[in-house]
Amino acid sequence: MAVIASLASGDKLLLWQIDFLHFMGFVMVKILFIEHSGQEHPVEVAPGMSVMEAAINNAVPGIDADCGGFCSCATCHVFVNEQWLDKLPPLGSNEDAMLSLSPDRKENSRLSCQIPVVEALDGLVVTTPEFQF
């Protein structure tokens, strides 16, 4: 789903990152979502989905994902903990354009629908903004 969504949005997803063994459920990846208030939401998900889907599937508050993962609403905005930034796929042009419309954008802003969950991101920490816009 994440793969299809990302390709449909025009942003290149690195296909080699999708290791089909992960779909067998052998590996789980830990992601920590921190709300603006500081409230923490640790989740464990199988690779293959997006970070946005990891939040939605685990009822993590602070992510709306109005467009359902097509990089076209910017309501799954997250701030990525600095140490993880260089492990993410590069910012796509659609993602950059959508983020540029957010008044809350920072250097470490990303749209979580554009970050596929891969084993290399085990331990990822992201903070959700006070508001999605």
Place this chain on the structure above:
Amino acid sequence: MTDATPQQSKWSMVGKDPQTIPIDQIDLSHPGIWHANEFLPFMARLRKEDPVHYCAESAVGPYWSVTKYKDIMEVDTSPHIYSSEPTIGIVDTFEEFTLPAFISMDPPKHDEQRRVVQGVVAPANLKNLERLIRSRVCGILDGLPLNEEFDWVERVSIELTTQMLATLFDFPFEDRAKLTFWSDVATAIPGGGIVTTQEERWQAIQECMAYFTKLWNARVNATPGNDLISMLAHGDATRNMPPMEYLGNVILLIVGGNDTTRNSISGGVLALNENPAEYDKLRNDLGLIPNMVSEIIRWQTPLAYMRRTAKVDTVLNNKQIKAGDKVVMWYASGNRDEDAIANANSFLIDRPNARQHLSFGFGLHRCMGNRLAEMQLRIVWEEIMKRFSFVEVVGEPERVYSSFVKGYTKLPVVLHPL
């Protein structure tokens, strides 16, 4: 204000059988079926039989109708193929009657101009406005008669959105009815009940220009305030904006913030009356209000479409579209697409994923005021439920004569106290 029913045009679809009319003759652009509330079965047939449909002849010339959710999404998120210039209305505009505004611009200019004003309606700013909005909502609701028929559109929907605009612009409160008038004029079709000619429409827009120029001049010489005009007058990126662009964007904000929310306020009352089981769900669980607000916005779809113009030859759902063709995304249809939204033709206030609807559009032109609209509707319903057991619709609603603004000119109601 649009009570006058225009004479039956040869282009009107009103009274025609949506199932048997030759499909190439279906024309969603004519306001007749929207005014008469007969548009749904025409859209349903297009979705099923010809989802990207070419209408070769209409009062507004040839155009494509895009009626499926996923195709609309594709058009809306491909600004490099489908341009918002020169206009997002189905009628081609005459340059002398058009003001520049970022809704009808492509990147990069769109992005630059939008960035300047979007902070005003960003959630962080709205948080400070909530108390004021609530007090104005309470003031309006407390002044309504009980057990007696009145027009909800005039007394609540128009009054509330007008007060809200006056607040955001810090517009002289006693003159606030002018805002509503200018908003109606900006989207009016000459002959549709508000103005009779383009010249008359243009005259009203010039009056609006003069008024806002006066406000600009006053604010630019005063201490910076939190209102929209002051922000534009003092903002680094906007203080040197050409006057026509300032006014174009002001009018865009007036229209965007006015009849859209107005018609969702009326549409929610109507939808709950037509779906009494949903009204009961609401009475039993006020926690459903935020979800219901999204469902009301989907169900109403206060702007029925947005138009794009193909920049290049392209293919959409197996149809060849040529550079220069008009492409109309019917949000009102995509929001009823059963392939994208489960039970799309049912109004369900506890619907899962209620936020996934097309009413705000998607991509770079996605509605900037969406959070303000949702907040206004949420507060309205929170305060209605504190006061009234039933906002009863007691007569037929009257609808706007437009295929763009999908809404109501009249909704007779009686209020029953708790």
